[in-house]
Structure formats: C-alpha cells, structure tokens
Amino acid sequence: MLRLGIIGAGGIASTVLSALSAELPAPLRSLDLLVRPGREVEGEALLAGAGGLAAERRVHAALEPFLAQAPDLVLECAGHGAVRAYAEAVLRAGRDLVVVSVGALADPALHDRLRAAAREGGARLVLPAGAIGGIDVLAAARASGLEEVSYIGRKPPRAWAGTRAEGLLDLGGLTEPATFFEGSARDAARDYPQNANVAATVALAGAGFDATRVRLVADPGIARNQHELVVRSAAVNFTIRLEGRPSAANPKTSLGAGYSVAREVLNRVAPVVL
Numbered sequence: 001m002l003r004l005g006i007i008g009a010g011g012i013a014s015t016v017l018s019a020l021s022a023e024l025p026a027p028l029r030s031l032d033l034l035v036r037p038g039r040e041v042e043g044e045a046l047l048a049g050a051g052g053l054a055a056e057r058r059v060h061a062a063l064e065p066f067l068a069q070a071p072d073l074v075l076e077c078a079g080h081g082a083v084r085a086y087a088e089a090v091l092r093a094g095r096d097l098v099v100v101s102v103g104a105l106a107d108p109a110l111h112d113r114l115r116a117a118a119r120e121g122g123a124r125l126v127l128p129a130g131a132i133g134g135i136d137v138l139a140a141a142r143a144s145g146l147e148e149v150s151y152i153g154r155k156p157p158r159a160w161a162g163t164r165a166e167g168l169l170d171l172g173g174l175t176e177p178a179t180f181f182e183g184s185a186r187d188a189a190r191d192y193p194q195n196a197n198v199a200a201t202v203a204l205a206g207a208g209f210d211a212t213r214v215r216l217v218a219d220p221g222i223a224r225n226q227h228e229l230v231v232r233s234a235a236v237n238f239t240i241r242l243e244g245r246p247s248a249a250n251p252k253t254s255l256g257a258g259y260s261v262a263r264e265v266l267n268r269v270a271p272v273v274l
C-alpha cells in the first residue's frame, strides 16, 4: 500500500486523482497534498472528492510536515517554482519524485543539484512523458545516433494568454496560425514555463536542450493542443502528432499530461510494468 504525496492542487493533480480513483486496484495507504500557504481550501476541495482513494488524507502548507508523512512517492504537479523550492529536499529525504514541470531542468545548475540529491538521498527523479508521446522510441534511438529532433507546439490563442506570446502577437485578433517562437528547447522551456515542458522532456530524452529545435504556434483554427515530434536517427525515423484536449481547469495544459503522471503511480503498484 502506497503512501502518496502530491505537490499542487490544480488541473494536473485533479486529473491524477480521478485517474487513480478509476484505475488503482487497492486504496492508497495515505494521500498528502502540499499546497501554497493560504491555498489550503483548494487542497481540501481536491481531497473531498478523493474519499475512496485513501482513508488518511491531509493538506499541508509547508514541506516539513508533508515529508514527515514519509511518502513513498511524491508527484510534483505545481510548476517550475515548486521544483526549485522543493525538489532537492524531497530527493535528499530519500523520497522518489515525479516531476511534471520538466522545463525547470533547463537550468543546468538546478538539474545538477537534483541529480546529486537523488544520488545522495538514494531516491529516483522520474520524468513522465506528460502531454507528449514517442519518448520511449526517442530515448531508445539516442544510442544509435540522432540526426534531427524537432518539436512543434500548437495551441489555441487562449492557451498562450499570460505568456510572452501576449507581447509578441495580438492573440485575440489572430485569423491564421502565427509562429511566435523558434529556437532551442532550452529557451522555449525557460520562456514558456507553463507551455513548453514537453519540449524539455523531448530534449532530455534525445538531443539535449541546445540541439533540440522548437517552434511554438498560436492557432485560432484549432480547439485542441497539438504536439508534433519529428525524429531522424540512425535506427529509426518517426513523426508523431498528438491532439490533446485542454484541461478544463487550465487551457494551457493538455488533459493527457495528468493521465501520464497517474501512470507513474500505477506502474509502482502493478505486478507488470508497461
């Protein structure tokens, strides 16, 4: 029986809990949420709907009491700031950590600190595929030699509201698709922290942050978030395109991201891992 900890109580955390409610073969031993101070009500609301998942459920607004519950697995579902604030301490405490805000690792100093903390804490840092697919093929093909890895993220204009794209485009007045970013996965992940985490995942699985090419597009003609990955390698070439329904709670986020995080939990308890 798993003791599960979740950081954040927004769209992804909510999808994770509903996926686990549907799929977990047995209840959790305990479920602890870490929220920002002052946001306890958000956490309580999320837990209220998760009665069947765990009899023991608690909301915390500080890391220490959260870690004192000794979670077997912690899921970061909160954003780059939460990775910077908590990930190192979680790993040093020996707690396995799934980080969904993968773009935070575009900062090489933070990435190095987390690798060291995982090693020293005897814990694992797990990076889920999130909203993208094909990560398994890309990561496997890396050993054969990669020739090209590129990612295109296309989302409806409202998904780019509140980001740098707002200063580059008239998001409300677009009548056709507009590319507003072309560059490295490192710059994409840093400049679009709520929208380009998958670019970081692609980079880490494949050619690295600087050699992975990224294009970001606001497209008024689509209703779903589109993710296109193009890979050419000595072993295998592929192109994959996903159309993700946006999360009801957060149009920047594709619903599939939360299901991918839930899968990391299910694989911890399943007798067969897939």
Ligand SMILES: NC(=O)C1=CN([C@@H]2O[C@H](COP(=O)(O)OP(=O)(O)OC[C@H]3O[C@@H](n4cnc5c(N)ncnc54)[C@H](O)[C@@H]3O)[C@@H](O)[C@H]2O)C=CC1
Residues within 6 Å of the ligand: 007, 008, 009, 010, 011, 012, 013, 034, 035, 036, 039, 042, 077, 078, 079, 080, 081, 082, 085, 100, 101, 102, 129, 130, 131, 132, 193, 194, 195, 197, 198, 201, 247, 249, 250, 252, 253, 254, 257
């Ligand atoms: N890898 C992937 O495919 C994807 C990754 N993401 C990442 O996941 C993050 C969360 O996405 P959503 O759930 O859709 O966002 P959301 O905005 O719906 O929820 C974020 C939650 O985290 C909480 N939070 C923020 N900072 C916190 C902190 N320091 N400590 C504790 N709680 C904190 C907020 O109060 C809120 O409850 C995004 O910001 C992004 O970094 C999002 C989409 C896809």
Ligand SMILES: O=C([O-])CC(=O)C(=O)O
Residues within 6 Å of the ligand: 131, 193, 194, 195, 196, 197, 198, 199, 225, 244, 252, 253, 254, 255, 257
């Ligand atoms: O959920 C998505 O569509 C992808 C996303 O926001 C991200 O990569 O940060």
